[in-house]
Amino acid sequence: MELFELRLNKIFKVLKDYNIDTEKILLKDTQTLRYVFAELYNPPPEELSIYALIIDTNTMELNVYVSALDYYRVIETYEQVKNLVVYPVAPSVLNIELNTKTIDISDIKTLLKRICKESRKVSIDTFEICDTNSTICIDIRNVIRKVKRNKSEEEVYMIRKAIEITEKSIESVISELKNGMNERTIAGLIENKAREFGADGFAFNSIVAIGNNTSKPHHIPGSTSFKGNEPIIIDFGVRYNGYVSDITRVILPCNLSKEYEQIKKFIEAIIDAMDNSIKSLKIGEKYSYVDEVARNSLMKQNMHRYFLHNLGHGIGVDVHEEPRISKVTSHEVEIGDVITIEPGIYIDRKFGVRIEDDIYIT
Numbered sequence: 388m389e390l391f392e393l394r395l396n397k398i399f400k401v402l403k404d405y406n407i408d409t410e411k412i413l414l415k416d417t418q419t420l421r422y423v424f425a426e427l428y429n430p431p432p433e434e435l436s437i438y439a440l441i442i443d444t445n446t447m448e449l450n451v452y453v454s455a456l457d458y459y460r461v462i463e464t465y466e467q468v469k470n471l472v473v474y475p476v477a478p479s480v481l482n483i484e485l486n487t488k489t490i491d492i493s494d495i496k497t498l499l500k501r502i503c504k505e506s507r508k509v510s511i512d513t514f515e516i517c518d519t520n521s522t523i524c525i526d527i528r529n530v531i532r533k534v535k536r537n538k539s540e541e542e543v544y545m546i547r548k549a550i551e552i553t554e555k556s557i558e559s560v561i562s563e564l565k566n567g568m569n570e571r572t573i574a575g576l577i578e579n580k581a582r583e584f585g586a587d588g589f590a591f592n593s594i595v596a597i598g599n600n601t602s603k604p605h606h607i608p609g610s611t612s613f614k615g616n617e618p619i620i621i622d623f624g625v626r627y628n629g630y631v632s633d634i635t636r637v638i639l640p641c642n643l644s645k646e647y648e649q650i651k652k653f654i655e656a657i658i659d660a661m662d663n664s665i666k667s668l669k670i671g672e673k674y675s676y677v678d679e680v681a682r683n684s685l686m687k688q689n690m691h692r693y694f695l696h697n698l699g700h701g702i703g704v705d706v707h708e709e710p711r712i713s714k715v716t717s718h719e720v721e722i723g724d725v726i727t728i729e730p731g732i733y734i735d736r737k738f739g740v741r742i743e744d745d746i747y748i749t
Contacts, residue, residue: 390628391468393541394423395442395449397534398527402510407525409510412442413503416512418705419531425629425704426464427457429588437461438476438495441502452476452495455483536701536709537723542630543747546702546725549586549632550745552625556580557636564638566615570595570608573619581625590624590631590706598647601637601739604696604731616644618738624706631706633727635743646737653690653732653740660684660730661742664698668748672720674712681730682714690732699727702745724748 402409414420420437421428428435436454443450448470453461455477462473477483479491490498499516503509503524510525511517517524538546560576574593581589596606598617606620613619617640624633637654664681678698685691697713702725710718712726726748731741 390541390545391423391426391465393539394425394534397539398423398530401530401534402527405530407510407527407530409444409508409525410506411502411508412440412444412510412527413499413516414440414442414512414531415499415516416528416531418535419512422531422535422704424461427461428629428704429626439499441499446470448472450474452490452498455481455485455489458485532709535703537721538703538725538747539723542703543725545628545630546632546745546747549590549625549627549630550634552581552584552586552627553623553632553634555584556586556625557621557623557634560621561638564613564619567612569610569612570597570600570606571610573613573621574608577621577623581623586625586627587629588626590626590633590702594620594622594635596620596739599736599738602733602735602737604733604739604741616640616642616647618643618647618650618740620739620741622741622743624702629704631702631704632745633702633706633729633743634745635729635741637740637742650738650740652688653738654742656685656688656690657730657732657740657742661728661744664728664730665746668720668746670720670722670748674710674716674718674720675714677720678712678714678716681728685730685732693732693734694730695733696729696731699729699743701726720748722748 421435424437436457438452441450451473455475458475465471475485475489476492477489483489504518504521508523510527512528556577559580574595595608597611597613597619600606601618601620619638622635624631660681663684664677667677667680681698682691699712701708701710726746727743729743733739
């Protein structure tokens with residue numbers, strides 16, 4: 388499993404760069420485990436069933452503690468990974484029969500504490516199980532943040548594939564739009580197309596908004612039907628080999644109703660805000676400034692008052708990761724960032740406009 392090993396090697400490299408010498412690496416934080424085991428993480432609604440990963444840096448043995456429910460799936464997914472030992476975890480009262488001993492779920496915390504205590508130095512992403520009286524515990528949460536944020540070329544490739552599937556799915560459904568189709572139907576069509584094109588799952592709950600519903604940034608697709616003359620917003624993303632996309636498009640029919648004619652001017656303003664903010668993405672620049680550039684662009688046409696959310700965010704294994712692109716963020720533009728830029732304008736109970744692209748910083 389090349390991507391799994393690549394993610395681990397990224398962690399090893401940053402630890403080396405930071406001169407962190409350690410006997411064991413103990414990863415237990417949910418966010419960390421979602422990243423390392425991205426192939427198993429497929430929300431919503433599924434959560435990751437890994438309890439912990441312990442890496443012996445001398446022998447390079449990898450001990451994984453996983454819910455018995457996914458024991459065989461983990462073995463199958465990572466069967467090519469060397470030195471991987473998988474331990475199933477379940478309540479002992481279930482009397483589960485597997486091809487190895489099952490660890491009682493109530494014993495996991497004690498087990499991890501014992502492993503920490505037996506080591507001289509442990510790099511760890513959570514301190515609840517570390518006995519600092521007997522062990523030197525090294526906080527590597529910042530290491531994990533850096534590793535997750537700075538994408539490798541292989542990770543970027545997976546995100547590009549997710550974007551390609553997303554765009555192809557939206558484009559293919561546009562040609563099939565018919566009067567009478569409701570938002571739920573359109574959302575279902577897009578999701579089915581994405582599966583056909585190779586998506587493993589979806590990055591988030593799909594947003595399809597028709598007409599006045601476009602004024603709601605997080606509208607849930609409902610029974611509102613397309614009459615053939617209203618704008619449609621589609622906010623959609625897929626998961627591919629553990630990595631996600633996040634794209635938003637506005638669809639305007641040729642015979643747009645007069646009540647929506649003003650939307651064209653708003654779309655032009657949004658495109659200008661996008662272009663200006665993307666041009667400001669220079670290494671070392673504050674993301675708060677990038678957000679400000681977009682708002683100032685909209686201010687020229689007195690539209691900034693309707694921009695209700697942050698300009699963007701990082702994507703990767705999760706659809707919302709560091710960096711944050713907002714007026715108050717402390718993050719700066721770094722090589723390896725993969726971000727969204729998504730300015731939006733929302734006129735209550737009338738219409739809304741949002742366009743979103745995914746950007747790789749090189």
